[in-house]
Amino acid sequence: MPELPEVEALADVLRERAVGRVVTRVDVAAISALKTYDPPVTSLGGLTVTGAARHGKFLDLDVDGLHLVVHLARAGWLQWRAQLPSAPPKPGGKSPLALRVHLDDGAGFDLTEAGTRKKLSVYVVRDPAEVPGIARLGPDPLDEAFTPQVLAGILAEHGREQLKGVLRDQSVIAGIGNAYSDEILHTARMSPFKPASSLDSAGVGQLYDAIRSELVDAVERSRGLAAGDLKAEKKAGLQVHARTGLPCPVCGDTVREVSFADSSLQYCPTCQTGGKPLADRRLSRLLK
Numbered sequence: 001m002p003e004l005p006e007v008e009a010l011a012d013v014l015r016e017r018a019v020g021r022v023v024t025r026v027d028v029a030a031i032s033a034l035k036t037y038d039p040p041v042t043s044l045g046g047l048t049v050t051g052a053a054r055h056g057k058f059l060d061l062d063v064d065g066l067h068l069v070v071h072l073a074r075a076g077w078l079q080w081r082a083q084l085p086s087a088p089p090k091p092g093g094k095s096p097l098a099l100r101v102h103l104d105d106g107a108g109f110d111l112t113e114a115g116t117r118k119k120l121s122v123y124v125v126r127d128p129a130e131v132p133g134i135a136r137l138g139p140d141p142l143d144e145a146f147t148p149q150v151l152a153g154i155l156a157e158h159g160r161e162q163l164k165g166v167l168r169d170q171s172v173i174a175g176i177g178n179a180y181s182d183e184i185l186h187t188a189r190m191s192p193f194k195p196a197s198s199l200d201s202a203g204v205g206q207l208y209d210a211i212r213s214e215l216v217d218a219v220e221r222s223r224g225l226a227a228g229d230l231k232a233e234k235k236a237g238l239q240v241h242a243r244t245g246l247p248c249p250v251c252g253d254t255v256r257e258v259s260f261a262d263s264s265l266q267y268c269p270t271c272q273t274g275g276k277p278l279a280d281r282r283l284s285r286l287l288k
């Protein structure tokens with residue numbers, strides 16, 4: 001799933017290539033992806049792209065005051081195309097194409113979604129805050145206003161929750177998902193199951209530094225990359241996430257995982273849990 005750094009890089013791609021161009025047409029290939037009808041998506045036609053921004057994991061294309069807002073969900077992506085076909089896409093079928101935006105120089109971009117669980121969402125709104133998922137967002141961890149004091153307040157407020165869940169909750173902190181929460185906790189040398197309230201002020205500082213350094217580094221690595229190279233770059237930068245069974249790059253211990261109904265987390269026992277593996281309910285059930 002694209003998280004803060006990848007969405008920030010995609011916003012960069014749009015700022016560089018789409019701003020200043022006129023939208024000539026928007027093709028909706030997967031009608032279920034479009035979550036709004038007023039203003040209609042056709043109203044973007046003829047308007048100039050004036051900006052691109054990120055709100056949490058939402059991508060926001062500013063088209064002269066109208067906003068095309070996209071949430072890529074788990075398997076969605078944006079593909080920049082230097083030359084788009086002019087024929088409209090065939091509706092239905094097995095194509096991963098959800099939406100196509102044509103610009104006046106023949107270029108544009110496709111929003112695609114792999115797999116059968118279609119969750120990619122597109123909104124056309126006059127104000128990004130009209131998108132419920134954006135209205136609910138907590139503070140952005142790359143914003144200057146996100147200080148160690150702000151983080152301390154968040155942890156106190158969610159004291160009984162586990163760090164992994166607090167970091168991933170978009171209404172608490174915006175933009176961090178399953179992958180970067182694993183990476184942040186590894187860098188901070190903290191168990192994903194540690195209660196938020198158990199951190200002393202040194203611990204809060206350690207977690208704060210890990211959040212900032214992981215995200216800033218990932219954004220730096222992603223900047224300037226073509227959209228097609230972002231996924232590989234994200235994968236190459238990960239130390240524990242999606243690396244079950246591989247050695248931890250810091251200490252050499254084997255990266256382990258805990259599985260849930262529809263996701264899993266990865267961690268290093270030596271770096272994060274005092275060498276003790278965490279209970280994996282699914283695994284222990286299988287072993288019975």
Ligand SMILES: [Zn+2]
Nearest residue numbers: 248251268271
């Ligand atoms: Zn380790």
